[in-house]
Amino acid sequence: MSVKNDLRSGIIYNSVGKYSNVLITFIIQIILARLLSPSEFGIIAIINVFLVFFQLLVDFGIGPAIIQRDDLNKDEINHIYSFSVYFSVSLAVFFAFLGQPISTFYQNILLLKAVPLMSIALLFNGLTMVPQNLLLKQKKFKIVNMSQILGSFANGVISIVFAFLGYSYYALIFGNIARAIAQFAIYSASTRLTFNLRFSISPLVKIYKFAKNQLFFNIINYFSRNLDSILIGRYMPSNQLGYYDKAYQLSLYPNSIFTSVITSTIQPVFSSYETQLDKLKNGYFGIIKILANFGIPLSVFLFFSSSEFIIFLFGEQWVESISVFQILSASIWIQMLQSSTGGFFQSANRTDLLLLSGIMSTTLNIIGIILGVYLGSIYWVAIMILVTFSLNFIQTNYLLVHKAFGASVVDFYKILSKPIVIAILEIIIFLFLQNLNLGIFLNLLVKSVSFIIVLIVGLIITKQFKDFILLLKK
Template structure:
């Protein structure tokens, strides 16, 4: 199968699972948001942010390294799997032991202490899952991976809701991550059973060490870049403010997770085949960037204009303070959707050192932006504005490093890919602004439907009539295949 065919097939199956997952996530989040307070969500959010830090040290960048290297035999994979198991076990024990220290930093909450201890199990199974999951992606079994992820998501969400209604209290919010990581490991291990050794193979680790070291360093820096806002807000602002901010941030991340993250898991296994032809890699990636820009940039505008409707419909009226924060964060969705795929290209080009250096710049800028928002202004809206500005600057430096320094093709063609999507975005703004400012207030669902329909109509007309993509022809071909 051609690269284009493999990419299309992988994105198709991944997107089915992801878009169905949107419905599952929204339903589960909507139910739980009505059962728990912002303060309770703030407590669990602190726990998940802290556990993500420990997960970096058990992950070590092993998954991408397994995908990238094509010369790993069964003995090598057993050795790397053993490394992930033992590192996961050590980190889980350390995390369990450190739960009291972490809780004392946040006013010594007993609930936080218990939640941290429960989530230590999730840390172990997530680490154990790394190599079996990477092998499934390396084998390009995207259909299986998509259906597996959706099934686990449904089961985990249902278990969390059932536990909440059964009276588990705040601990119901820990059911989904622990149950899901356990299910994923069982399923993946059955597909790729590996042997566990007391000593991880030095030879296997040596083969991937250079790639793995920079990948791990990038993940460590990226963790702080992405989570410092929540860590500091949980300490220096109220838990209710953190809860409102986190709900806005997670809602903003949904399009990112369900659009860009549909493409990203597929890109590295496929584009790693081009690691010896950087020009072809750059050309192929620009096509992906242009498509994502046509989706992401107009979507940013739609989310900004529908912030009120989305937050209140999904989470309920008690989350009204999340609306202005979400409206600000929505402005960054477009560039984040594009930029989130850049890591796969750095990996495919064997340029994890450059990925690490970009991560250092990005983290430094994000830390400065977060601290400015929290300590200089002290509001969740200010933090959101500072983060958006940081994302914009990081976007420029990331793609300069990728196209000019790594792929060495220049970035003129890259920037030209954005001209038409930017024009489309401006056109989408017009009907949304007219509806917002000229029409009388409408019920939330009606308002959301009207704005969504107007934006979609502009998008379809521009893309089809402008000749950007032949949507009508693509639909006709899909229908003809179904008839056969």
């Protein structure tokens, strides 16, 4: 199968899976935002900060290594799986005992029981790591995406039912557990991996070099992405973390909707072309062209429509999230373009450069977040995040395009020139529409239609429309 057919197949299944998954999750969040308070969401946001870190440790960098290495046989993968079972159980137990120190650090007694309960979700998430990546290696995108849809559905049903019954933030924990168990059941049935009480470490040694760099990058990137929630939760009221987290999560949805269907297929498809740098570069540039033409104008649209989005989706109790979302929306196009870089670093077997990029990104983000928290406002934190994301966009693409591909960075930035022209047209139109007073729904409808029309006109003016459609078909 050619790279084009592999990529197309992956994108088709990922599109069905991801869009269904995002839609289900989005509807769940809209319902729960009206059933639970910002403070209750803030408590779970604190737990999730630590949960995400432990899930990175559970992965141990093994997942991408399984995809990258073509010389792993069935027995070796079974030994790796056996190691992951022991490791997942150990980390889940350790996580459960962190309830007391986490509760003390955040001066919130509610975390004392909530953290150990969430360790159940951590355990089953860890157990799915090897089966899921094995399915991705085998390009069985259909099974992976269907399991994620069913997992999200289980999460939604359980969360909403328990929220209606008055279980407060526990409803969100029960939902996370239900999703993890559902996905574990499907992945296990699909791969039928064998657990060995005694396992060999030789397969782990074989993937160590790749996994090591990947793990270090994941840990560094974790602090880059989560330090804001850690510090806001510690030094500001939990409702402020709730407002910030809601805006931040909403700013991630364009990635989930428009890029994850592509990015999750990059390494499984392009890893076979590790030494063919021109093919990797052309693949990256083609994806960037699509994402930039949509992502940069989309950031403009969301910036000018932030108020309507927050109130329409979540209700009046979330108005303090509006300014944060407006600031973060200016970084959405950067997040969309950055989302594919990791897969190409991995495909080129340059996790050393991925690690270096992660170190630089984390350093800048830590400085920006600390400064934002010091200034005492979630709005300042959002501003600093926007600044550091912009700087990291420059250094990441220098390392990928120039160092990994051996290509010209100038050629990369030329791709962005026409999308910027379209964005300027969007700005002009939305400046005329900013004083609309038709009500939340009609305002949002008018702005959405205007965004689509100007986007199409912009593609025509910049003489990209036919090429853009052709590129999408390819």
